[in-house]
Amino acid sequence: MAARMLPSEKDPIGPEGTATVSITVDGHAATGILGQSIAGIIMAGERLGFRQTAKLDRPRGVFCGIGVCFDCLVEVNGLSDVRACQRKASEGDVVVTARDPQPRGGAA
Amino acid sequence: MSEVLVIGAGPAGLAAARAASDAGASVVLLDASDALGGQFWRHLPETRPARNEKYLHHGWSTFRALGEALESSPTVTIIRSAQVWAIEVLDGVAVHAMIGEPDGARRERRVFRPDALVLATGAHDRTLPFPGWDLPGVFTGGAAQALAKGERLAVGERVLVAGAGPFLLPVAQSLTRSGSRVIGVLEANRAARLARGWSPRPWQLLGAAGKGLELAGYAAGHVRHRIPYRLGRAVIAAHGTDRVGSVTVAKVDAQWAPVPGTEHTLEVDAVCVSHGFTPRIELAIAAGCELTPNRFVAVDGNQRTTTDGVYAAGEITGIGGVDLALAEGEIAGHFAAASATESVSAPPTAAIRRRRVFTGFAHRIEAAHGIRSGWSGWLTDSTLICRCEEVDFGSMRAAAVATESESFRSLKLGTRAGLGICQGRMCGRTTEELLCALNPNRELSDGAVSDRRPLASPLRIGELAHPSSQNNARKGTP
Amino acid sequence: MVSSAIVIGAGIVGAACARSLAMAGLDVTVIDRSTAASATTARGEGNLLVSDKAPGPELVMALAAAKRWPALVRELADELGDGFPGIEYEPKGGLVVATTEDGAAPLLRFAAAQRSAGVDARELSVAEALNLEPDLNPAITAAVHYPQDAQVHPVNAAEALLASARRHGARVRQNVNLSGPILDANGTLLGIATNEGELHADAIIVAAGPWSGEVARTLGVTLPVLPRRGMVLVTSRMPKRIFHKVYDADYVGAVGSGDAALQTSGVVESTESGNVLIGSSREQLGFDDRLRVDTIAQIAAKAIRLFPFLADQAVIRTYGGFRPFMPDHLPLVSRDHRMPGLWHATGHEGAGIGLAPITGELIAALVAGAAAPCDPEPYSLARSSLEPHLTAVA
Ligand SMILES: Cc1cc2nc3c(=O)[nH]c(=O)nc-3n(C[C@H](O)[C@H](O)[C@H](O)COP(=O)(O)OP(=O)(O)OC[C@H]3O[C@@H](n4cnc5c(N)ncnc54)[C@H](O)[C@@H]3O)c2cc1C
Ligand SMILES: Cc1cc2nc3c(=O)[nH]c(=O)nc-3n(C[C@H](O)[C@H](O)[C@H](O)COP(=O)(O)OP(=O)(O)OC[C@H]3O[C@@H](n4cnc5c(N)ncnc54)[C@H](O)[C@@H]3O)c2cc1C
Ligand code: FES
Numbered sequence: 001m002a003a004r005m006l007p008s009e010k011d012p013i014g015p016e017g018t019a020t021v022s023i024t025v026d027g028h029a030a031t032g033i034l035g036q037s038i039a040g041i042i043m044a045g046e047r048l049g050f051r052q053t054a055k056l057d058r059p060r061g062v063f064c065g066i067g068v069c070f071d072c073l074v075e076v077n078g079l080s081d082v083r084a085c086q087r088k089a090s091e092g093d094v095v096v097t098a099r100d101p102q103p104r105g106g107a108a
Numbered sequence: 109m110s111e112v113l114v115i116g117a118g119p120a121g122l123a124a125a126r127a128a129s130d131a132g133a134s135v136v137l138l139d140a141s142d143a144l145g146g147q148f149w150r151h152l153p154e155t156r157p158a159r160n161e162k163y164l165h166h167g168w169s170t171f172r173a174l175g176e177a178l179e180s181s182p183t184v185t186i187i188r189s190a191q192v193w194a195i196e197v198l199d200g201v202a203v204h205a206m207i208g209e210p211d212g213a214r215r216e217r218r219v220f221r222p223d224a225l226v227l228a229t230g231a232h233d234r235t236l237p238f239p240g241w242d243l244p245g246v247f248t249g250g251a252a253q254a255l256a257k258g259e260r261l262a263v264g265e266r267v268l269v270a271g272a273g274p275f276l277l278p279v280a281q282s283l284t285r286s287g288s289r290v291i292g293v294l295e296a297n298r299a300a301r302l303a304r305g306w307s308p309r310p311w312q313l314l315g316a317a318g319k320g321l322e323l324a325g326y327a328a329g330h331v332r333h334r335i336p337y338r339l340g341r342a343v344i345a346a347h348g349t350d351r352v353g354s355v356t357v358a359k360v361d362a363q364w365a366p367v368p369g370t371e372h373t374l375e376v377d378a379v380c381v382s383h384g385f386t387p388r389i390e391l392a393i394a395a396g397c398e399l400t401p402n403r404f405v406a407v408d409g410n411q412r413t414t415t416d417g418v419y420a421a422g423e424i425t426g427i428g429g430v431d432l433a434l435a436e437g438e439i440a441g442h443f444a445a446a447s448a449t450e451s452v453s454a455p456p457t458a459a460i461r462r463r464r465v466f467t468g469f470a471h472r473i474e475a476a477h478g479i480r481s482g483w484s485g486w487l488t489d490s491t492l493i494c495r496c497e498e499v500d501f502g503s504m505r506a507a508a509v510a511t512e513s514e515s516f517r518s519l520k521l522g523t524r525a526g527l528g529i530c531q532g533r534m535c536g537r538t539t540e541e542l543l544c545a546l547n548p549n550r551e552l553s554d555g556a557v558s559d560r561r562p563l564a565s566p567l568r569i570g571e572l573a574h575p576s577s578q579n580n581a582r583k584g585t586p
Numbered sequence: 587m588v589s590s591a592i593v594i595g596a597g598i599v600g601a602a603c604a605r606s607l608a609m610a611g612l613d614v615t616v617i618d619r620s621t622a623a624s625a626t627t628a629r630g631e632g633n634l635l636v637s638d639k640a641p642g643p644e645l646v647m648a649l650a651a652a653k654r655w656p657a658l659v660r661e662l663a664d665e666l667g668d669g670f671p672g673i674e675y676e677p678k679g680g681l682v683v684a685t686t687e688d689g690a691a692p693l694l695r696f697a698a699a700q701r702s703a704g705v706d707a708r709e710l711s712v713a714e715a716l717n718l719e720p721d722l723n724p725a726i727t728a729a730v731h732y733p734q735d736a737q738v739h740p741v742n743a744a745e746a747l748l749a750s751a752r753r754h755g756a757r758v759r760q761n762v763n764l765s766g767p768i769l770d771a772n773g774t775l776l777g778i779a780t781n782e783g784e785l786h787a788d789a790i791i792v793a794a795g796p797w798s799g800e801v802a803r804t805l806g807v808t809l810p811v812l813p814r815r816g817m818v819l820v821t822s823r824m825p826k827r828i829f830h831k832v833y834d835a836d837y838v839g840a841v842g843s844g845d846a847a848l849q850t851s852g853v854v855e856s857t858e859s860g861n862v863l864i865g866s867s868r869e870q871l872g873f874d875d876r877l878r879v880d881t882i883a884q885i886a887a888k889a890i891r892l893f894p895f896l897a898d899q900a901v902i903r904t905y906g907g908f909r910p911f912m913p914d915h916l917p918l919v920s921r922d923h924r925m926p927g928l929w930h931a932t933g934h935e936g937a938g939i940g941l942a943p944i945t946g947e948l949i950a951a952l953v954a955g956a957a958a959p960c961d962p963e964p965y966s967l968a969r970s971s972l973e974p975h976l977t978a979v980a
Contacts, residue, residue, distance in 0.1 A: 003378070006260045006287045013163045015260060017156030035153030040259040048244035048351045054823065054860065055498040059350050061244035063495070063534075065251025066147065067140070067210065068232045068388075070530040071495060079213050081529065081566065081822050081900045085254070086210035088142070088153070101825040101860055196879050204879055213898050394877065497859070506669040511745045512752075514760055515621035517628050521741040522671035524859060529822045529902050553761050554621040562877045562904050566822060569864070570897030573887035 003043040005033075023093040032089055039065075039072050039084035042097070050074055050084060054100035109134040109183065110448035112441065113203055113222035115192050115391060118146020119430045120422025121228035122174040123437030124444065125184060128226070131445035131453055134183040136220060138190040138205055140565070144175050146230055147250065148430045150257040164257050164285060167430060190218075193565045195394040201225055201418060204576070206567055213568045217576040223448035224417045226440045227392050227405065228433075231385035231423035235271070236483050236538060237501075239491045240346030240355075241381070249279035249382035256282040263288065264378025268355060270294035270343040271382040273477040274429075279380055280335055290335045291374065294357065296364050296383070297477055298340040305476020342366065343381055344486035347373075355379050358486075365482030383479055386537060387424040390561040402426075403537075403559065409460075411440035412447075419444045428470030435463040484542060493542065494535040496528020501542070508546035515554040519543050529566065532558040588953055589613060590787040592778060593931075594801055596622035596758060598740060599938055600793035601747035602946030603931050607791075608754035610954045615785060616751070617762040617778075623744035626795045626938065629907025631818060631855070631863055632740040633831055634940035637680040637732035638838050640696065641703035643964030644916055648937065649704055650960050651944045652734045658943050659738070662746045665753060671742040674858050680735030680831040681710075681718055682838075683726040685852075685891055690728035693835040697730040706733050721827050721895050728835075735831050737855065740939045747942070767805045775805065775927030789953045791929040796873075796908040798932035807924050810975035811933050813908030815869045817881050819889070822900040823860035831855045832892055837866070841936060842915060846870035848881060852888035854896070862899070864889040868936075873908060909935045914971035916964060917941060919948045923968050924976075929953060930967060 008015045019034040025042055032041035039062050042050060049059030050072055063071040065085050072084040075096040084095075112128040114121045117139035125137045145151060149171040152158050162168035178184045187207060194204040200221055208215030233248035235241065247263050249271065255261040267288045269280045272295055280290045295302075344366050345356040359370035392405040397413035397420065400406045405420040407413055413420050421436035438459040446452060487493075489502030507513075507523045519525075525539045526532030532539065536558025544552045591607045593600045596618035608614045616622075636652055639645040659675040682697075684690040697707040708731040715729035716722055748758060759782070768777040768784060777786035792809070794801040802809035837851035846869070853865040867881050882904050890897045912918060912933035922928040931949045934941050944959060951958040963969070967976070 003255075003261055003263050004265070004287070006262060008260075010287075011158075011260055012285065013152075013161055013260075014159035015152055015156045016158065017153075019155060033156060035155035036259055040255065040261050043255070043263075044261060050244075053242075053498055058242060058498075059244050060242065060495075061351075062247065062251055062255070064232060064248050065254035066232060068530065068533045069248075069495065070528070073529070079211075079898055080824070082211040085251075086140075088209075101823055194877060194879055196877050198876060198878070202879075211900070507671050510666065510670045511749060513622065513745060515624035515628075517624040518622065518741050518745060521628055521739075522745060527859070527861075529900070531902060552621075554624045556624065563901065566900040566902045568897065569819070569821070569886045569890060569899050569901050572819075572883050572901060573890055573897070575883075 005044045021089045021091050023089050023095055025095045026097055036089055037085055038074060038087050038089050038095055041089050050097045052099040111136060111222040112224045112226060112444045112448050113220050114226040114228060116228035116230055117144045118228060118230045118422060119148055120433040120437035123434045124226040124228055124421055124441030125178055126174055127438045127441030128445040129181055129184050131442050133445035133448050136185045138187050138192060140191040142188045145171055150254055164282065191565050192391060193563055193567050195391050197396050201395060206571060215571055217571060217574055219576045224444040226444045227420045227424060228422045228437060229388040229391055229424055231387045231427060233382040234384045234386045235381050236383045237491055237493050238344055238486050239488050242492050242495055243346050243348050243352045245352030245378050246346050247378060247380045249275060249380045252279050252380040253282050256286040260286060262286040265289060266291055266376050267378045267380060268292055268374060268376045269380045272296045273384055273473060275382060292336045292338060294341040295339050296342045296360055298362055301362060302476045305472050343379060346379060352376060352379055361482060363482030364480040365485040385423060385427045389424050389559050390564045392420060392424060393560050394562060410443040411436055412443060417447055426470050427473060428466050432463060432466035432470060435459045435466060439463060493539060494525040494528060496530050497524040499523050499525040504542060505546050508543055512548060514547055514551055516540060516543060516552045517554055517556040526558055531561050588788040591789040591791060591953060592785055592787040593791045593793055594764060595794035596748060597625055597627040597795050598744035598942040599931050599945055601744045601751060602942040603791055603793055603949050604751035604756045605747045606946035606950035607953065608751050608756040610950045614756035616756060616758045618760050619763050621760045622748055622758060623741050626907045627744045628741050629905055630740060631865060632738045632939050634736040635680060636705050636734045637682055638841050641699050645703055646960055647941055647944055651940050654943050655736060662750055665750050666746055670746060673743045673746055674739040675736065677736040678830050680732040681715060682730045682833055682835050683715060684728040684835045685726055687727055689835050693728050693730060696838060719829060719832060721893050723892055723894055764801060764804055773925060775925050789929055790927055791931055791949060793931045795932065796910040798910060805928060807922060808976060810913050812911045813873050814911035814935065815871050815906060815908055817867045817885060817904060817906035819864040819882060819885055819901045820903040821862040822902050824899060826856055828854055828856045828862060834888060834892060840868050850884040850888055852892045854889050854892055911935050913975050918967060919945050919965040920967040
């Protein structure tokens, strides 16, 4: 167990919104509360690593949480380099967490 | 009507926008986030309003009052999700923003040419590297705060908070109020230094009464939750394969060098580490503003920078907390409006008085908690310094020794430290300090600094190529 | 007998001069008013291009340089060992394409002329070009492949040349300011005055990049070296999708032009780290280094014209520098006939990285009176095309 959402009914601040948002993360369905970031939804799913680094093949996840470290980059709807901690999840978002690009890989 | 543009809707920017509007200017307020409040008043999104949000915040009513005044004013335009990516100073100041989803691809590109500009871009945590700090589960204190306040997500069940400065206390409090168990707060500085800086207990403050009360609140929370607060200790390594499972904690001396033989291991599922703050000054540099020797934006008594018509407030002029940010913002907004409208009005004397009080507080934070050089004693050759480009300490030293270079620019390009997508936001100042210490003459003398980022955020090449709609700020259309 | 030299400027050109002079047995001191390898050399790209050069003396030098680089890279690696930052020499080849109907014929004519001057320039069909670069815009109208084009890491190459110079006995003094010449009664240059005292040498070599005109003036002569600004965009890391130095044929026109107004063309290549570098612009603004969004926006638009997929890639930085521009577009590697003791190695504009090694060898040969690696006359200060620019008296 690690990161987890505080259930609204137990939350001393009493959040009221209940609408949900559904996305897929690496092909798996994931649901969050409307207004959550993609990072928040992934982390609440008990996963902390979002990508594997290019050089050392190490896992990375959220570090700064405020959009300055770029460690939480994911691909959203085919677009790379999206900060999961800054992007609010939209219904149907297709999120891919992956190994960082291998500059030397590829064709020719 | 003359326009004041404010960048940043944290405490400083909100206060500036309000004061500028009160002084008769029309105001445009931009923030990259989709909510007002900045780092301090980060809160749940509109889709999830909370009945008792103030439980997580100090000064929540101040925020609400500022926000409501601005939102209801016909002469204030608030543009959320507006990422300022460049400031151009050719004839006058042009502010370039992308408006739309963060890191989107088809955002609206807009240019503002205001009569006066207030920069209030704040700061982010500075975390010094240690072995394993790249593991998932190692967070900055700010990340724990942002997730707790912005999403009601607790980063871990069993969490250690470590680093330096009074900011560790609200981090621990937010964690406990989001359901984490905080097993301790480690402050690297020892009692003697804290005592010299302000007082042996950070919450026993003189003068800055508001701050004292705020910190006293945190202290009470600590007692209630039985969170041990330990001085002279640091996290010197994190361990785990896919995520952090434990950390090594050690005593550190007055210079923050780890004391051999004092290491012990603690099991955790998250650790939040912050050693201070780095001001976000790239826009100020782009606007041509001079910096102070400590690399904050230099301002005069009216919060005016060295660039005509450009004002600065909040953490970018010095780390002093929310009350100082509010006071500075009010002064900056007032004088920015005066310069834009070319009018004179009575100076905001109350804000000026508050600024004096809280500036003293800022000096005490620095004296008591500022980073000491001994920390590099906990680095190993394989410790990553630059997270983006995965540059470790060993290869950095090898390059510094082999080239004997005194040039930060050359070493940066040679090692790739700071060249990745965060553009040295995480490692820049650390890299500068380490490379300087590794040079045979202990000097980097090319004048290059990691804070210079002509592009203040990434943008898509297609967005850059797309022509912008010229503004509007001058014409005053929303 | 010439036995000592001072090199003013520790960019890649100064570093190459210092190495060659030291290897020729001279006692060498390099001074820089700032730090080594951190001015123009750290603000450009690292291409060794033959493709953009028309038949003539600059092409002769470029062909010699293209031949020289592989061996030089091996020499430096052997000398400096593994701990030294890599030079990243990559003989990737260039691909020049025309993006308009009107642009096709001039590109093919240019290539034909280059072929007769010894350049390996291979005309490709559009299909063949897309085979080399699958993500290239299929709407191109002509393409020429230049296998001799290569790339290096300019800063690491400059640091390596300088470290090698040191190993051959050269001294490098950084943060030293030149204040004036030391002349004898006949006007022969005997040394230089600096903020750290006087330095004497038989040969004083100006290798101060775009500031060479300023340095020459301090020493008492005029030199028509002007700064020509260039900007580059850097993308985020991406999987390798661009395999050559790919550029729009209109670049050649921009390089050759003497127009001071802004000119941009699409110039795209990936680097070893996975970032793509996108150029380029040429503009004469003095040393004004303020950001100009219109310039980088134009560069971005032209890059997309070559590789449409780039539109969705993130750009993370922009940087730029000042190319040392000569009014007749030829480098200056020469004695100064107006002041005995004074030499110049400068004016390489957008080719100084590629041409540095040959420049160093040429200047060392000239200073030491040894056999030159190529005919020195075209690079002489006394060439007729410079005459109109040397008339003003300092
Ligand atoms: C993550 C974090 C959490 C914190 N939590 C606390 C806390 O709980 N208690 C405490 O005492 N102190 C806290 N602090 C310290 C706090 O930052 C300051 O006390 C206070 O917020 C400073 O106010 P400010 O207005 O100067 O900056 P900020 O509040 O940081 O506001 C700056 C604003 O500028 C915006 N911005 C920056 N760059 C751009 C750009 N290029 N384009 C558009 N917008 C931009 C940002 O989105 C942000 O909203 C925290 C700091 C951080 C980094
Ligand atoms: C955007 C751009 C892209 C480029 N791309 C390429 C490319 O792909 N391939 C290529 O071959 N070339 C390229 N170039 C050109 C290349 O960078 C230059 O030709 C080359 O770096 C010039 O090297 P230099 O040593 O002459 O000058 P510099 O590197 O500028 O070195 C001159 C040195 O002289 C010093 N100096 C100045 N004044 C004084 C003084 N008074 N006293 C002492 N020292 C002084 C400076 O501090 C500096 O260190 C590009 C240039 C730009 C701007
Ligand atoms: S966690 Fe740092 S940018 Fe998202």
